[in-house]
Amino acid sequence: MTDPSRWTPQPRAPGMSYISADMKAAIDLSESRVGQTEDEATWDMAASLGLSQQLTTGAVLTDLVEQGHDIVVCTADLGRPTQVIGFGRRHPDRYFNFGIAERNMIGAAAGLATTGHLPVISNYSFFLALMGVENIRNDICYPGLNVRMIGTHSGLAMGFYGTSHHCNEDIGALRAIAGLTLMAPCDGHAIHSAFTHTIGHDGPIYFRAGRGREKPVYDSPPAWHIGGSNTLREGRHATVLAIGNLVAASLEAADLLRAEGIELGVVDMYSIAPIDRDAIRRAAAQGLVVTAEEHNVSSGFGSAVAEVIAEEGLGARLHRIGMPDQYSLLGPPTHLYRHYGLDAEGVAARVRQALA
Amino acid sequence: MSKRPVHDVDKAALREKARLIRLETLRMTDICGSGHYGSSFSMAELVATLYYRFMHVNPAEPHWPDRDRFTMGKGHAAIGLFPVLSDLGFFPQSWLDTYTRFKSPLGDHPDMKKVPGVDFSSGSIGHNLSVSVGMALGTRRRGSPARTVCLMGDGEQTEGQIWEAAISGAHWGLDNLVGIVDINAAGSDGHPQETMKTEPLRAKWAAFGWRTLVLDDGHDLGAVSRALDTALNEPDGRPTCILAYTVSGKGVSFMEGGWEWHLGFLGPKDLERAYQEVLQGSIG
Numbered sequence: 001m002t003d004p005s006r007w008t009p010q011p012r013a014p015g016m017s018y019i020s021a022d023m024k025a026a027i028d029l030s031e032s033r034v035g036q037t038e039d040e041a042t043w044d045m046a047a048s049l050g051l052s053q054q055l056t057t058g059a060v061l062t063d064l065v066e067q068g069h070d071i072v073v074c075t076a077d078l079g080r081p082t083q084v085i086g087f088g089r090r091h092p093d094r095y096f097n098f099g100i101a102e103r104n105m106i107g108a109a110a111g112l113a114t115t116g117h118l119p120v121i122s123n124y125s126f127f128l129a130l131m132g133v134e135n136i137r138n139d140i141c142y143p144g145l146n147v148r149m150i151g152t153h154s155g156l157a158m159g160f161y162g163t164s165h166h167c168n169e170d171i172g173a174l175r176a177i178a179g180l181t182l183m184a185p186c187d188g189h190a191i192h193s194a195f196t197h198t199i200g201h202d203g204p205i206y207f208r209a210g211r212g213r214e215k216p217v218y219d220s221p222p223a224w225h226i227g228g229s230n231t232l233r234e235g236r237h238a239t240v241l242a243i244g245n246l247v248a249a250s251l252e253a254a255d256l257l258r259a260e261g262i263e264l265g266v267v268d269m270y271s272i273a274p275i276d277r278d279a280i281r282r283a284a285a286q287g288l289v290v291t292a293e294e295h296n297v298s299s300g301f302g303s304a305v306a307e308v309i310a311e312e313g314l315g316a317r318l319h320r321i322g323m324p325d326q327y328s329l330l331g332p333p334t335h336l337y338r339h340y341g342l343d344a345e346g347v348a349a350r351v352r353q354a355l356a
Numbered sequence: 357m358s359k360r361p362v363h364d365v366d367k368a369a370l371r372e373k374a375r376l377i378r379l380e381t382l383r384m385t386d387i388c389g390s391g392h393y394g395s396s397f398s399m400a401e402l403v404a405t406l407y408y409r410f411m412h413v414n415p416a417e418p419h420w421p422d423r424d425r426f427t428m429g430k431g432h433a434a435i436g437l438f439p440v441l442s443d444l445g446f447f448p449q450s451w452l453d454t455y456t457r458f459k460s461p462l463g464d465h466p467d468m469k470k471v472p473g474v475d476f477s478s479g480s481i482g483h484n485l486s487v488s489v490g491m492a493l494g495t496r497r498r499g500s501p502a503r504t505v506c507l508m509g510d511g512e513q514t515e516g517q518i519w520e521a522a523i524s525g526a527h528w529g530l531d532n533l534v535g536i537v538d539i540n541a542a543g544s545d546g547h548p549q550e551t552m553k554t555e556p557l558r559a560k561w562a563a564f565g566w567r568t569l570v571l572d573d574g575h576d577l578g579a580v581s582r583a584l585d586t587a588l589n590e591p592d593g594r595p596t597c598i599l600a601y602t603v604s605g606k607g608v609s610f611m612e613g614g615w616e617w618h619l620g621f622l623g624p625k626d627l628e629r630a631y632q633e634v635l636q637g638s639i640g
Binding site: 006009010012019032034040041043044047075077081085097098101103104126131163331336339 | 460477516625
């Protein structure tokens with residue numbers, strides 16, 4: 001390891017993601033230590049955080065406070081990555097950063113709720129839902145407290161951070177908790193609707209979100225209600241019921257399949273618990289039902305759909321797209337999505353296979 | 357707990373090992389497109405001294421029952437550990453070239469199922485001191501001379517589980533257990549003491565029943581060696597906590613201090629500057 005030629009800059013690798021000059025131009029770099037004298041390709045953490053533009057939580061909550069809602073925000077050293085730091089600057093008296101202390105934060109949010117505030121917890125889903133599941137159950141849900149939680153970076157979003165940072169079990173854990181509403185906003189506009197249209201709901205809600213770099217699905221805040229869904233594409237051959245990143249992937253898959261004469265319906269099933277039974281009935285009546293999620297297929301959203309199909313005797317064929325019941329590999333997210341069939345090509349291939 | 361011989365590695369050699377950690381961190385981040393420079397550079401002297409002077413491990417038998425064990429609470433600094441494990445012979449150097457690529461064993465966090473020499477996986481902050489308590493209990497029960505060392509972050513000190521582990525380590529008198537806190541003053545949301553104050557850490561660890569050693573400069577190789585020698589080879593019936601005050605990004609001038617370079621990427625011109633600074637620097 002003493003060959004000095006080892007320590008010289010290497011050409012960029014194909015297929016890896018880098019922050020381009022164009023991307024940097026669209027980011028607020030006021031906190032970055034990278035200045036004009038540095039390389040165009042150089043970035044620090046301040047720049048990378050600016051890429052999570054679909055995480056609109058901070059902006060939406062700022063609006064809701066201005067409308068008179070008594071919101072306080074809690075995070076555990078993830079105010080910047082989950083994009084609620086702007087809310088904290090605007091309303092420092094309504095912003096509580098607990099440091100890396102998730103369970104303490106969840107308990108404190110429950111305590112804040114008992115004083116009439118509406119606490120919103122913003123954290124990575126794997127530390128919030130998986131580490132904190134017992135506190136969520138006993139401190140927030142069993143007492144039925146009015147707390148909102150948004151778990152970001154769910155599924156494979158953390159890519160090469162490795163299996164410890166992948167979150168493919170949160171739906172299963174949370175779906176088992178009585179009295180908890182579980183929803184999955186798939187982009188920034190959906191996050192806007194998710195908070196705004198449930199603001200009057202009395203009881204806990206968990207929003208499962210991505211890392212904020214997703215391709216947007218909606219042009220404006222979509223319709224949103226507990227137990228609802230949004231039909232984005234009608235199709236007579238099969239219907240994909242999708243959540244999260246798989247909504248955009250399924251829409252692209254529908255485009256691919258249309259060229260082959262297959263008409264694929266696509267529904268954003270953003271309400272996981274309670275689930276939109278009517279949407280499942282409609283899909284089953286059409287024929288083939290495909291569920292698509294960035295989560296373990298065992299115990300996830302697809303399992304919830306399977307329960308409805310079985311219980312109601314709908315007799316439809318069901319194909320579940322998601323993570324296999326095993327621990328994920330590590331790698332850049334796009335490579336993982338391709339490997340596990342969680343991109344447009346993957347969804348299209350499964351639909352073709354099911355219809356063959 | 358029994359003493360173990362100290363390897364005959366001088367300061368000049370340790371300085372080169374710490375340099376290797378920094379050079380490889382720069383190179384592997386170049387491969388990945390993103391990396392935790394700050395945390396790897398802050399721990400370089402601690403990890404180099406620990407592994408090359410004090411740890412008793414056997415790369416030919418990674419699961420040797422009497423090996424000393426190393427766990428990382430701050431798993432995001434694994435990029436600085438992998439070059440050491442490879443240099444010691446746990447796995448081929450070519451593995452480093454696959455860092456974070458699809459299906460690589462080497463990701464941003466250490467994985468015991470994939471990487472020989474990694475004693476425990478991490479990634480979720482606050483878990484590994486508890487795991488280390490279990491290792492120390494288990495090896496002591498077996499009559500093994502093994503010592504267990506857990507490297508934590510300063511931001512990690514807010515996790516409740518750290519203090520549960522601290523209570524149990526002292527309760528059971530685990531003098532085969534050493535905690536090191538790499539106090540580099542960088543976290544995701546900024547300076548950990550501003551996010552959530554945990555100081556005075558010395559008084560806290562002492563109150564929890566741990567022998568507490570303070571390194572005012574965690575990059576001073578002589579001081580690091582003396583502290584580790586005390587912690588590992590002068591057992592006194594208590595676990596030891598070494599509070600190492602370090603500098604995030606140490607060794608590359610434009611990265612030193614602050615939270616911004618906790619994570620980042622260097623374009624070719626800046627990478628060349630960083631390589632030159634590390635190659636010409638003389639830390640510790």
